[in-house]
Amino acid sequence: MTAHLPVLQVVLPLMAAPLCVVIRQLTLVRLFSLVVTGTAFLISATLLYQVNTAGPISYAIGNWPAPYGIEYRIDLLNAVLLFIISLIGFLVLIYSKNSIAREITQNRLYLFHSLYLLCMTGLLGMVITGDVFNLFVFLEITALSSYALIAMGGGRLGNPQALYAAFRYLILGTLGGTFYIIGVGLMYMMTGALNMADLARLLPSVFDTTTIQAALGFLVVGITLKMALFPLHMWQAAAYARAPSTVSSFLAATATKVAVYVQLRMIFTVFGQIPLFRDTPLDEILIVLALSSMIIGSLSAVYQKDMRRMLAFSSLAQIGYIVLGIGLNNATALSASIVHLFNHALMKSALFMALGAVFMSTHSVKRGAMRGLGRNMPITMAAFVVAGLSLIGVPLTSGFISKWLLVQGALESGMWPVALMILVSSLLSIIYIWKVVEAAYFKKPKRALPKARDPGPTMWVPMWILAAASIWFGVDAGTTVGIANKVAETLLGGVPQ
Amino acid sequence: MTPEIALPLMLITPILGGLLIVAAGRHPNLRETITLVTAVSLFLITAFLTPHILHGALPEHVLVEMMPGMALTLKADPLGIVFALVASILWIINSLYSIGYMRKNGEKNQTRFYLCFALALASVMGIALAGNMLTLFIFYEALTLVTYPLVTHAGTKKAKKAGRTYLGILLVSSIGFQMLAMIWTWSISGTLTFSPEGILAGHVEGPMVLILLALYMFGIGKAALMPLHRWLPAAMVAPTPVSALLHAVAVVKAGVFTVVRVVMHVFGLDLLNATSNSNWLLYVACFTIITASVIALHQNNLKRRLAYSTVSQLSYVVLGAAILAPISMVGAVMHIVVHAFGKITLFFAAGAIYTAQHKTLVSELDGIGRIMPWTMGAFTIGAISMVGLPPTAGFLSKWFILQGAMETGQSIAVVVVVISTLLNAAYFLPIVYRAFFLSPTGNSDTTGDTPTQHVISEAPLPMVIALSTTAACTLLLFFYPEVPLTLATMLTGTTNTVSSGVINLAMETF
Structure with a gap:
């Protein structure tokens, strides 16, 4: 049984998704999908444990060996990603109950569960597969289901812009997917291979060709669009702001992270035998884009009145940190990126969950509507503040650890102006988080908020699990940093310097 | 009680006191009694520790290991104990004063006031006893955050504006410069543990020393070196007990304490003396x-x-x-x-x-x-x-x-x-x-x-x-300057001008 865990990780939610449509009865659907995501979480935890103790796992789908069939290959990097996706997926689903009941039309609720599971399947599949074409298939599954999930924000509380946001995401997301598949096609043309390990072996001999260099360009641009890095981030703010709160909580924590994962895979595994950072200006490009994302993202976040848009722009900045760590090209910085993949998922999801709770009780996520909420919704706002502090990178929160490693990485590369930019971006994040704190704790509401109060435990328990984890991994970062260091060493180990 | 146990107790006592203050929020007399009892206990623990330090002990306690090689550590040394003594004695007196002031002036939110005070003292103890730069930095930031509600206590527009200046200058300087200097120190020397010779001695020289020194000194906004002094006059909107204990003693002294700490135990006097233009x-x-x-x-x-x-x-x-x-x-x-x-x-x-x-x-x-x-x-x-x-x-x-x-x-x-x-x-x-x-x-x-x-x-x-x-x-x-003077001379390693008889006298006193 344990031997088949890799395939179960993906097949379980994939099979469960259509079953939700068959079951239809809401309570049963909810119970069923909770069991499925919970199981997926347990599987990912087991896989992470196995990979961390016994090394990478390779699984051939249908027993077809690698060059002919599809290989699922799990090393420490994607084991971590699987864990993040299924953990967040499980917690967000627990959280979703009351939130979606308010935000999504009643008769579509069972469809929500089905799409949610599909989206999770796609993300898990993208991460677990060792085959670049298979990755594209999962990428499209993710994309299609997330368009529909975002559009569901147009339901109950009347938010017609959700449809527009979803459509915009669809156009840009499809472009990204197309760029990716063009890149894959070009590589297939030159090497005849789709398996990542094979590609890694075959690519160096043909890397001089324009075809492969064009392939690299298409891949990087396509993936950059998916991870919403500057200047290809335009779809993100609207999508996160208009989607149902549950969907934002899930996608903000996972979707862009998976795109970052694909980027890492391409650079360090598929093109792993080629010294990309030496032979191409990719590292400079990544650093420049990352720095722009950090500064522009943080600056834009400062000026947002809609708090979900604010968090979306903050995500832009945070993805900037992660990409910066890749571009700096040393073990400490890369380890910072990987730690931050995990830490940011925790805190951003908690923040969106808190906003979801605010939206439920005040029907608004404008900063003005949060005035005085510190008194009315103490549990929710405290979680928001804790996760917000982590976003800033205050000591004893997980964000501090990420920033510490990243600044250290920048200094190790001798780039102290970059280190300074990281800190400038952190300072900007103080401003936008503090504005919320001031509104919630130091301002009186414009009108009385008799109905605004904390949500029930199904919402605040998952929110606080994530917020508390942000503190926990800031105080005791031994585990996360240890794993990240291992991953970084393995990734860099493949690259001839 | 051993000196090693006393260290975490000095941190826990005010925090615990703060929690009890919140619990007793509805009963002002009980609440103020708790404040006084906490302050006295804190002083007694510090006083218990003092003779050990005078005899040359350097007790140490690791709170938690954050990352490999990077731990939150408490360590009492002469410099730290001087600061802890001053802060804990004055907290007792200031609490007495606060009771009179806050009641007579009918201030609002008194529970929050006393809570923040207790937490500020916990942060001060953390700064005083920090065994490495990271620990010091964390409590330094904590002190900024917990004193913010005290500065904005009045809740008026003017108070909020002052609060922004306060947070703005202190956080920008500490995150922008001090943190950068700290991580730089870490990546150069691989340690942040204070040492009498200085962490950086032997690792850097020349202009690099000057850059780091500037980052540290202007990173310590609490020392109010110009042009980073503006937060201090701004903070005067706070009730007077806050100005008295925090902005004449705890916060600003935390700043200059950090300056002394950094000059002595991060750079070391020899390194700075050997660097031209320092x-x-x-x-x-x-x-x-x-x-x-x-x-x-x-x-x-x-x-x-x-x-x-x-x-x-x-x-x-x-x-x-x-x-x-x-x-x-x-x-x-x-x-x-x-x-x-x-x-x-x-x-x-x-x-x-x-x-x-x-x-x-x-x-x-x-x-x-x-x-x-x-x-x-x-x-x-x-x-x-x-x-x-x-x-x-x-x-x-x-x-x-x-x-x-x-x-x-x-x-x-x-x-x-x-x-x-x-x-x-x-x-x-x-x-x-x-x-x-x-x-x-x-x-x-x-x-x-x-x-x-x-x-x-x-x-x-x-x-x-x-x-x-x-x-x-x-x-x-x-x-009678013996106790602080002895501690100060112990710190600098200058010839001990005060006889050991004084130390014994101090021990009997406590």
């Missing part, structure tokens, strides 16, 4: 001393005048450290102690005047000495200590700093100290003169038309007791 810090300190004094001359608001005086006096500590002579370092440490007692007395007096007579301006203080003789008597002692005349403790620290400046031939420092003494006299003595020698004007005269007859009308008793105590301490420290 004396720029001395010039910045001199500039701050003079400029802040000149600004203080023109302040009519009493608390603002005191705030600028604090800015100026803080730079004495920086100056003492920047002279880079062991004896001036002793002066710097002593100044942390004596300025604390002197300045808290002055703030106590300002708060007492406000509470009893509702006056905040210097120009309103004519004849107030006749109405509030205890208060103004204490004020006079504090003022003399600021000027630095015997028999007040302010004389001692100036003496050591001057001695260091002369030994190393830093004539500019000597000149600055002399000018500053005159300036201090120029802005403090007129207040004393007004209070005692001019006749009262305006409607404060409640007794009748004849100016010679005045009913003594002091602030509530707890406040008078508090300010008299600190004034008395300022005098006593002049005659």
Whole structure:
């Protein structure tokens, strides 16, 4: 049984998704999908444990060996990603109950569960597969289901812009997917291979060709669009702001992270035998884009009145940190990126969950509507503040650890102006988080908020699990940093310097 | 109780006290009793630890290991214990004073006030006992955050604006510069644990030392080196007990304490002495001393005048450290102690005047000495200590700093100290003169038309007791400076001028 865990990780939610449509009865659907995501979480935890103790796992789908069939290959990097996706997926689903009941039309609720599971399947599949074409298939599954999930924000509380946001995401997301598949096609043309390990072996001999260099360009641009890095981030703010709160909580924590994962895979595994950072200006490009994302993202976040848009722009900045760590090209910085993949998922999801709770009780996520909420919704706002502090990178929160490693990485590369930019971006994040704190704790509401109060435990328990984890991994970062260091060493180990 | 156990207790006691304060929020008398009991317990633990330190013990306690090789560590050494002693003694007195002040002035949100105070003291203990730069940084930031609600206590627009200045300057400087310097230090030397030789010694030299020094010094915004001083006058919107304990003692002293710590145990005196141009810090300190004094001359608001005086006096500590002579370092440490007692007395007096007579301006203080003789008597002692005349403790620290400046031939420092003494006299003595020698004007005269007859009308008793105590301490420290002086000389490794008999005396006292 344990031997088949890799395939179960993906097949379980994939099979469960259509079953939700068959079951239809809401309570049963909810119970069923909770069991499925919970199981997926347990599987990912087991896989992470196995990979961390016994090394990478390779699984051939249908027993077809690698060059002919599809290989699922799990090393420490994607084991971590699987864990993040299924953990967040499980917690967000627990959280979703009351939130979606308010935000999504009643008769579509069972469809929500089905799409949610599909989206999770796609993300898990993208991460677990060792085959670049298979990755594209999962990428499209993710994309299609997330368009529909975002559009569901147009339901109950009347938010017609959700449809527009979803459509915009669809156009840009499809472009990204197309760029990716063009890149894959070009590589297939030159090497005849789709398996990542094979590609890694075959690519160096043909890397001089324009075809492969064009392939690299298409891949990087396509993936950059998916991870919403500057200047290809335009779809993100609207999508996160208009989607149902549950969907934002899930996608903000996972979707862009998976795109970052694909980027890492391409650079360090598929093109792993080629010294990309030496032979191409990719590292400079990544650093420049990352720095722009950090500064522009943080600056834009400062000026947002809609708090979900604010968090979306903050995500832009945070993805900037992660990409910066890749571009700096040393073990400490890369380890910072990987730690931050995990830490940011925790805190951003908690923040969106808190906003979801605010939206439920005040029907608004404008900063003005949060005035005085510190008194009315103490549990929710405290979680928001804790996760917000982590976003800033205050000591004893997980964000501090990420920033510490990243600044250290920048200094190790001798780039102290970059280190300074990281800190400038952190300072900007103080401003936008503090504005919320001031509104919630130091301002009186414009009108009385008799109905605004904390949500029930199904919402605040998952929110606080994530917020508390942000503190926990800031105080005791031994585990996360240890794993990240291992991953970084393995990734860099493949690259001839 | 072993010294190792005492360390975490010094952190836990105020935090626990804070929790109990919240729990007792509805019963003011119980709540204030808890504050006092906590303050006394904290002092007793610190006092218990002191003789061990005097005997050369350096107890250490690892709180938690954050990353491999990077732990939160508490470690008591002479410098830390001096700061902890000052803060814990003054917390007791200040709590007494707060009770009088907060009740008489009918302040709101008193539970939050006492809670934040307790948490601020916990942060101060963390700073004092930090065994490495990371621990110090974390508690330094914590102190900024927990004192913010105290600064904005009034909740007015002005208070919020001041709060933004406060947070803005302190966080920008610490995250922008101090954190960068710290991570840089870590990546250069692989450790952040304070060592007597200095962490950086042997790892860097030349211009790199200067860059790091600048990042550290301007990263420590709490030391109020110009141009990073503006948060301190802004913070004066807070209730006076906050200005007294936090912005004359705990917060600002945390700043200069960090300066001394960094100069001695991150860089090391030898490294800085060997680096050319490292004396720029001395010039910045001199500039701050003079400029802040000149600004203080023109302040009519009493608390603002005191705030600028604090800015100026803080730079004495920086100056003492920047002279880079062991004896001036002793002066710097002593100044942390004596300025604390002197300045808290002055703030106590300002708060007492406000509470009893509702006056905040210097120009309103004519004849107030006749109405509030205890208060103004204490004020006079504090003022003399600021000027630095015997028999007040302010004389001692100036003496050591001057001695260091002369030994190393830093004539500019000597000149600055002399000018500053005159300036201090120029802005403090007129207040004393007004209070005692001019006749009262305006409607404060409640007794009748004849100016010679005045009913003594002091602030509530707890406040008078508090300010008299600190004034008395300022005098006593002049005659009995042994404990802080011994600790300061132990720190710098200068020849122990004080016999071991004094140490035993100190042990018996505690």
